[in-house]
Amino acid sequence: MAHERVISNHELNSLEDFNTSDRIIETETGTILALQQKNHDSSLNEILSNHNLWSNDTDEVTVVKYDKIFPGADGFPLNNNPRRRHQFGRPRMRGTGINADPLQNIQGLGNIPEGPKVRPFREVNTSRDARRGTQCPTPKFDMQKQHENFMQKISEKGYKLECSQERFNELSTNPQTDSLDEKSLIEAKGGLQGEAQGMYKNIRRPGNKAVDLDFEIDSSKGYTHVDYKTPVDFQDLADKKGIDVSNFPSLQTVAYNMGKKIPIQKEQFCGLTDGPKSPENVLHVVNLDLIRNSNQKQNMMDSVLKGAEDKGVDIAGIYFLNYL
Amino acid sequence: MNNNLQSIIGNLEKGDKLELGNNEKFSNEILLNQSLQCSVLGGINFVNLTFKNIDFTGSFFSKTIFENCRFSNVIFRKSEFWSCTFLECQMTESNLTRAEFNSSTFKNCEFLNSNLRASNFMDFEFRETIFKNSNLDLILVEDVKVWKSKKWIEIKDFSNFEKLLIDNEL
Numbered sequence: 001m002a003h004e005r006v007i008s009n010h011e012l013n014s015l016e017d018f019n020t021s022d023r024i025i026e027t028e029t030g031t032i033l034a035l036q037q038k039n040h041d042s043s044l045n046e047i048l049s050n051h052n053l054w055s056n057d058t059d060e061v062t063v064v065k066y067d068k069i070f071p072g073a074d075g076f077p078l079n080n081n082p083r084r085r086h087q088f089g090r091p092r093m094r095g096t097g098i099n100a101d102p103l104q105n106i107q108g109l110g111n112i113p114e115g116p117k118v119r120p121f122r123e124v125n126t127s128r129d130a131r132r133g134t135q136c137p138t139p140k141f142d143m144q145k146q147h148e149n150f151m152q153k154i155s156e157k158g159y160k161l162e163c164s165q166e167r168f169n170e171l172s173t174n175p176q177t178d179s180l181d182e183k184s185l186i187e188a189k190g191g192l193q194g195e196a197q198g199m200y201k202n203i204r205r206p207g208n209k210a211v212d213l214d215f216e217i218d219s220s221k222g223y224t225h226v227d228y229k230t231p232v233d234f235q236d237l238a239d240k241k242g243i244d245v246s247n248f249p250s251l252q253t254v255a256y257n258m259g260k261k262i263p264i265q266k267e268q269f270c271g272l273t274d275g276p277k278s279p280e281n282v283l284h285v286v287n288l289d290l291i292r293n294s295n296q297k298q299n300m301m302d303s304v305l306k307g308a309e310d311k312g313v314d315i316a317g318i319y320f321l322n323y324l
Numbered sequence: 325m326n327n328n329l330q331s332i333i334g335n336l337e338k339g340d341k342l343e344l345g346n347n348e349k350f351s352n353e354i355l356l357n358q359s360l361q362c363s364v365l366g367g368i369n370f371v372n373l374t375f376k377n378i379d380f381t382g383s384f385f386s387k388t389i390f391e392n393c394r395f396s397n398v399i400f401r402k403s404e405f406w407s408c409t410f411l412e413c414q415m416t417e418s419n420l421t422r423a424e425f426n427s428s429t430f431k432n433c434e435f436l437n438s439n440l441r442a443s444n445f446m447d448f449e450f451r452e453t454i455f456k457n458s459n460l461d462l463i464l465v466e467d468v469k470v471w472k473s474k475k476w477i478e479i480k481d482f483s484n485f486e487k488l489l490i491d492n493e494l
Contacts, residue, residue: 136379136399139359174381176401176421182341182361183382183402212422212442232364232384234345243345247366248386249406249426257426261444261464268442268462 138179143169150189159196168192175205176212187214190228190287190321199285199319200226208274213282216274223283223317225276227265229258230287231300251291255300258286259307262318282317289322297323329353329373333360344368345386449476455490 147168154161171188174181191203191214200217203226207216213225231254238245266279276282286304288297301320308315329350333342345366354374363383370389376396386406395415400423408428416436424444431451435458442462451471460482468479470488479485 136377136397137357137359139361139379181359181379181381186362186382234364234366237343237345237364241343241345243343243364244347244367245345247345247347248384254406257446261424261446264464264466265444268464 139182141172141180141182141185143172143180146172146185150192154193154196157193159193161192161196163192171203171205171215173205175209186230187228190230190285190289191215191226193287193321194226194285194319197321200283206274208272211269211272211275213269213276217283219283222281224281225269226283226285228285228287230290231255231258233291233293233296235296236290236292251296251300252303255286255303256307259304259309259318260311262304262308263311263313266317280317283319284317285319285321287321291322294324329370330355333358450489453489458490460485460490 144165147163147165150168151161151163168188169180171191172180172185174184195201195203195217200219200223202218203215204217205215206213206225211225214227215225217223217226231251234243234245234248234251237243262284263279266276266282266284269275270278270281286301288300291297291300301323304318304320305315308318327348327350330353332344333355336342342360342363342365345364345368347367347369349369349371350373351371352373355376355378357377359379360383361379361381363380365383365388366386368385368388369391370393371391372393373390374394374396375398376394377398378395379399380403381399381401383400383403384406385403385408387408388405389409389411390413391409391411393410393413395413395418397417398415399419401419402422403420403424405423405425405428407426410428410430410433412432413430414434414436415438418435418438420438420440420443422442422444423440425446425448427447429449429451430453431449433453435453435455437457438455439459440455440463441459442464443460444464444466445468446464446466448465448468449471450469463482463485465479465482465485468485469476470479470485471477472488477484477488479488
C-alpha cells in the first residue's frame with residue numbers, strides 16, 4: 001500500500017534516494033510525477049502521521065511533486081485549460097537518455113551495492129476521460145494461463161475458435177483504460193464464445209471510446225455492436241461462502257430488470273461516430289455461464305424476454321449464451 | 325458483527341473476489357489503493373469510511389448502506405446497485421460510467437468532478453443531492469424522483485434531471 005504527500009520542487013530535486021515507479025499521480029497542470037521511497041525517514045513519517053496517512057504496516061510511500069502551490073495531495077485545483085499546461089515548457093524528464101555503466105569494482109574499493117534504479121518521470125494524458133481511475137491499482141493476471149484455459153474450455157464445449165494470445169489480450173483490455181482487467185476478461189471470454197458459436201464475426205473492442213458498448217462486430221444480420229451481460233449466481237455464493245442469499249434480489253428480478261433496460265440501452269450510443277446507426281444494430285448477449293442450475297437459467301431467460309416484451313419492443317436483438 | 329474491512333481484503337488470496345453478504349458493518353476505516361473488481365456485497369453497512377483509489381468495476385451491491393462515506397477516485401464502472409442507500413456521502417473524481425442503480429437512494433450526497441456517463445437509474449430517489457462539474461451524458465432515468473421544495477418531483481427526462489440536480493456553477 002502506498003501513501004501520498006506533496007513536496008516542493010526543492011525537496012524533489014534533493015531526492016536521490018527515491019526511485020520512480022509505474023504509479024502515476026496527475027495534476028491539472030499536466031505534470032505527472034510519482035516516486036516511491038524504499039526506506040522511510042522520520043520526517044516523512046511525521047508528515048504522514050500529521051495527515052493521518054501513516055500506518056506501521058506500510059512499506060512504501062508515494063511522493064507527489066506538484067509544480068505550483070501545494071494544497072494537499074488530494075486537493076489539487078482543477079484546470080481544464082490545455083493552454084495552461086506546461087507553462088514553462090514540458091517538464092524535464094530526469095534520467096532519460098542517461099547510460100550508466102554496470103556497477104563494478106572501482107579502484108579496489110569492492111563491489112558497490114546496487115542503488116535505487118531511477119526511471120524517467122512519465123507524462124500521461126490528463127484529459128477528463130483519462131483522469132478516471134488512473135491511480136487505482138491494476139490487477140495482475142497470468143494471461144497465458146487464462147488463454148490456455150479458455151481455449152481448452154471452448155474446445156471441450158465443442159466449438160472451434162482461432163484466437164491468438166495477442167488477440168485474447170487485446171479483447172481482455174478495457175478500452176477506456178487501455179489495461180487488462182477482470183471485468184474485461186469476463187466480457188472477452190463471452191465475446192469470443194459468441195464468435196465461436198457463429199453469432200457474429202471479427203469481434204473487437206470499439207475504436208471510438210465514446211461508444212461505450214463492449215464490442216464491435218461483423219454480422220450478416222446487421223449487428224455492428226454487441227454488449228454482454230453476465231449475471232452472478234447468488235445461490236452459488238450462498239452455498240460456497242455461506243452468504244445470506246436474502247440480502248440479494250432474486251435472479252428472476254435481476255433478469256426481468258435487465259430485459260426492461262436492454263431496449264433503452266440499445267439506443268444509448270446510436271448516432272455517435274463509429275457508433276451503431278440504430279438500436280437494431282446493437283446485439284445484447286446474456287451470458288449465463290455463472291448460473292449453475294439449468295432450471296434457473298431457463299427462468300432467467302424467460303424473465304429477460306418478459307422484461308423486454310413488457311417494454312413493448314422486439315426481442316430479436318437478445319441472444320443467450322451458456323443457457324443449457 | 326464488526327470486522328475490519330482492510331484485514332478482510334488483506335486476507336484475500338490471489339484471484340479471490342471480495343464477496344460479503346452476512347450483514348456486516350464496517351466503520352471508521354480508510355481504504356486505499358485496492359483493486360476489488362467484480363466484488364459482490366449484500367447487506368453491508370459502511371459508516372464513516374474513506375475509499376480512495378479503489379476499483380470496484382463490475383461489482384454488485386445489494387441492500388448496502390453507505391453512510392457518511394468519502395469516495396475519492398473510486399471506480400464503480402459497470403457496477404450494479406440494488407436497494408442501496410447512500411447517505412451523506414461525497415464522491416469526488418470518481419468513475420460511475422455505465423453503473424446501474426435500481427431501487428436505491430441518494431440522500432444528502434454530493435458528486436464532484438465525477439463521471440456518470442451512460443449510467444442507469446431505475447426506481448430511484450434523490451434527496452438533497454447535487455452534482456457539481458460531473459458528466460451526466462447519456463444517463464438513463466426511469467421512475468426517478470427528486471425531493472424538492474418539500475415534495476417529490478418525478479423526473480421525466482434528462483433536461484428535468486439537469487434542472488433539479490446539476491450545479492454547474494462551481
